[in-house]
Amino acid sequence: MGLTLTGARPRAVAALYRYFRDIDLAEEAFQEACLKALKSWPRNGPPRDPAAWLILVGRNTGIDTLRRRAKQTELPDEDKLSDTEDQEARVVEQLDDSHYRDDILRLLFVCCHPDLPATQQIALALRIVSGLSVKQIARAFLVGEAAMEQRITRAKRRIAEAGVAFDTPDALERSERLGVVAAMIYLVFNEGYSTASENQRERQSLSGEAIRLARLLLGLFPAEPEIMGLLALMLLQESRAAARFDAEGDVVLLDDQDRALWDRTKISEGLALLDKAIRHNRPGVYQVQAAIAATHARAVRPEDTDWRGIELLYRTLEQMQPSPVVTLNRAVAVSKVEGAEAALKMVDPLAAQLDGYFHFHGLRGWLLMELGRDGEARTAFDRAIALANTTAEATHIRQHLDTLSRRQTRAS
Numbered sequence: 587m588g589l590t591l592t593g594a595r596p597r598a599v600a601a602l603y604r605y606f607r608d609i610d611l612a613e614e615a616f617q618e619a620c621l622k623a624l625k626s627w628p629r630n631g632p633p634r635d636p637a638a639w640l641i642l643v644g645r646n647t648g649i650d651t652l653r654r655r656a657k658q659t660e661l662p663d664e665d666k667l668s669d670t671e672d673q674e675a676r677v678v679e680q681l682d683d684s685h686y687r688d689d690i691l692r693l694l695f696v697c698c699h700p701d702l703p704a705t706q707q708i709a710l711a712l713r714i715v716s717g718l719s720v721k722q723i724a725r726a727f728l729v730g731e732a733a734m735e736q737r738i739t740r741a742k743r744r745i746a747e748a749g750v751a752f753d754t755p756d757a758l759e760r761s762e763r764l765g766v767v768a769a770m771i772y773l774v775f776n777e778g779y780s781t782a783s784e785n786q787r788e789r790q791s792l793s794g795e796a797i798r799l800a801r802l803l804l805g806l807f808p809a810e811p812e813i814m815g816l817l818a819l820m821l822l823q824e825s826r827a828a829a830r831f832d833a834e835g836d837v838v839l840l841d842d843q844d845r846a847l848w849d850r851t852k853i854s855e856g857l858a859l860l861d862k863a864i865r866h867n868r869p870g871v872y873q874v875q876a877a878i879a880a881t882h883a884r885a886v887r888p889e890d891t892d893w894r895g896i897e898l899l900y901r902t903l904e905q906m907q908p909s910p911v912v913t914l915n916r917a918v919a920v921s922k923v924e925g926a927e928a929a930l931k932m933v934d935p936l937a938a939q940l941d942g943y944f945h946f947h948g949l950r951g952w953l954l955m956e957l958g959r960d961g962e963a964r965t966a967f968d969r970a971i972a973l974a975n976t977t978a979e980a981t982h983i984r985q986h987l988d989t990l991s992r993r994q995t996r997a998s
Contacts, residue, residue, distance in 0.1 A: 591620050594637040595717045596795070600689035601641045603696070606648050609714060609742050615648035616640065622647075690715065691802055695759075697741075698766040701748050706741035711770040712777075713738050716795060722777055725975060764807065768816050768872065771799050775820050779827075780975070793824055814863035815873035821856035822879035825849040837982040841888040853883045874903045893922035910939040914946060917953075926956040944973040948983055960990050 595616065602612035619640045633639035697711035709727065712718045724734035778792025800817040807813050829843035838844075860876045878899045885891040900916035914936060921929035930953045933946070940946035951966030967983050967990075974980035 591623065591636070591640075592717060593795070594640050596690045596693070596715050596799075597637045598640040598644060599714060599717075600693040601637075602644050602648060603693055604689055605645055606652075609696075609710075609745060611648055611651065612644075613714060614651065615644035618647040619644035690799065691806060694767050694770070694799070695763055696745065698763045698770065699745065699748070700759075700762065702741050702744055704766055704769075706737055706744070707766050708770045708773060709734060709737050710741040710745075711767070712773060715770075715799075716774045716792070718774070718777060718792075725777075764803075764810065764813070767803065768800075768813060771796050771803065772816060772820070772872075774799070775823075779823060793820070793827070796820060797824065809866075811863035811866040811868050812870040812872050814859045815870060815876045818856040818859035818863065819872055819876035819879055821852045821859070822876060822883050825852035825856065825883065831978060835978055835981075836985075837978045839982075840882065845886070848883070856880065857883065869906075871903060871907045874899055874906065878903075891922075893919050897923055910936045911943070911945075914940065914943075914949060918949065921953060921956075926953045929953055930957065942973065944970055944975060944979060947973065948979075951983070951986060955986060955990060960993065964990055 598619070599612050599616050602615050603609060606612050606615070622643055623636070623640065627633070693715055694711055697714055698707040702710070705727070709723050712723045713720070720731050720735050720738065723738075724731045727734060729737075775793050775796030778794070778796065797817065797820050800813065800820060804810070804813045804817055825848050826840075826843060828849065829845070829847040830838055832838050856876065857880055860873065860880055863873050863876070878896055881892050881896050881899070897916060897919035900912060900919055903912050904916065913932060917929040917932040920932060930950070933950050933953060936946060947966045947970035951963045951970060954960075954963035954966060964987065967987050970983045971980050974983065
């Protein structure tokens, strides 16, 4: 049931926001509707259309809240309130109408309104549209929960004070906001893609939602190559999902994955989208990232991977969007082409910026281990374990520590 509620959230919250024009009230009404669903559905069976049921019950609950605030008459008792059979059919028909079809995108554009700083835009959309917890969003931004809570609260207040319209923006406004919306969708995908295997259902829900939102966005902007690139990138990454963890839930590195488990349908669609995007001759960061993922996807065996090409693509990405994380990723490719020493020279200067980043210490430890600097490698691995976001990440690093211990035993 939890997965059903999560999947229905964007459409339900968007419709409730259309009705109330109040983000907090729409979110509160949805949560109340979910509580009623948890009580009603196990007893009466799930409705024909969960989103329609949640919208109807949420709308009634929101009206009740408004009436209470105005000290007016409350709505009927719960039994009558939950008798939604006839009205539900009408709501389903409305949801299928073009009037409701773009509610989610309209809500995305409200959350990503230019009156808000970019960080607030993305955080608010992640919370309101996709339902990520404050803790999950804070982890994506590498900030504390309290700071993220304040950021989201300020964003909601600013939208309320600005009286942001719910109407779909015109073509110019949409183009201006497109990059922020795309960034938000990719963050949603990454939150799901990076979730450990023990949370498989949550992972599938988040990454699947991001892909679905990207498809909707591409439908709205069918000639935009960066949206093609974004969707291609997510499909190519998601194609490896079944091979990323072993039966015990431990991380399987790319070179060690069983490529027979890769989803060839997603790969084919991703490659076709990337080829179509490239033909527009308007390169962007998502197209470059998709090209990196495509290089991996085209390699039948790990040894067939064009690491020189990947390093050049990361170099291009550094020029387009300088970032210590991009440099860290380029260092991986450099280690494959030029060796661990050259890669470590790139990684060490990133310490000040990435000291709180799990993958920085994991990669640095691996490079030090490759160079035989076992003491320094152990220190880096210990730091990585302390920063691990999931059990699978910590387990992977402990495997490296076990390798160091065996090496020390043999040496003695």
